[in-house]
Amino acid sequence: MGPHPAQGLMLLALLCAPVAAQEPGWHYSPLSGEGDRATLGCALGSTPDAYACIAVRCEDDYSTGVHIHTSRPEGDAGRWAITIDKETRSFDAVAADPYGARLVGDYSWVLDNLAHGAVAYLEPEDGSDMPANHIALDGSLYAINAALAFCAPRVPVEPKAGTGV
Numbered sequence: 001m002g003p004h005p006a007q008g009l010m011l012l013a014l015l016c017a018p019v020a021a022q023e024p025g026w027h028y029s030p031l032s033g034e035g036d037r038a039t040l041g042c043a044l045g046s047t048p049d050a051y052a053c054i055a056v057r058c059e060d061d062y063s064t065g066v067h068i069h070t071s072r073p074e075g076d077a078g079r080w081a082i083t084i085d086k087e088t089r090s091f092d093a094v095a096a097d098p099y100g101a102r103l104v105g106d107y108s109w110v111l112d113n114l115a116h117g118a119v120a121y122l123e124p125e126d127g128s129d130m131p132a133n134h135i136a137l138d139g140s141l142y143a144i145n146a147a148l149a150f151c152a153p154r155v156p157v158e159p160k161a162g163t164g165v
Helices: 003-016 108-116 140-148
Strands: 025-028 038-042 052-058 064-070 078-084 087-095 101-104 119-124 134-136
Touching: 025 140, 038 140, 052 108, 052 119, 052 134, 052 140, 064 108, 078 108, 087 108, 108 140
Parallel strands: none
Antiparallel strands: 025 038, 038 052, 052 064, 064 101, 078 087, 078 119, 087 101, 119 134
16 A cells, blocks of 8 residues: 555545635635625634634625624624725624625725725724734635626516516
8 A cells, every 4th residue: 555545535534624614815605505606705813713704795686795704702793994905994784694794885995995905904893802803805806706706696686666677
């Protein structure tokens, strides 16, 4: 027996290991039911127990949603300061599944800067403690475009009243 059977067993063990939903960097969201409809960007140093992530996802109505997903015991709904490349803006987030909260209002600045920036930070405006929150944006443009490339609704689209469409 040479090294090949042992290498095969090691590869098999790696393939069978669970995928951590909160691993650092940008990747498809492994949360249940998300498939390729969302990408998750998590902070450097994130672990399954302590994490800060931003998800960009194709919503059921074809819109693009931005979600906050952290390990904070207080939850993710509330007002957030999001800093991207030394510029900070504030956004409201409401509780939403499968992540902790979804940004509401005009968050086009966040989408554009996540795709083209260098680093992002999340900070709850209530001042509560956060796990590591330095989210590198390397690869975010590719990950966001890949997640939204085949964006399609997961529920039937209802026609708009009076338009016949």
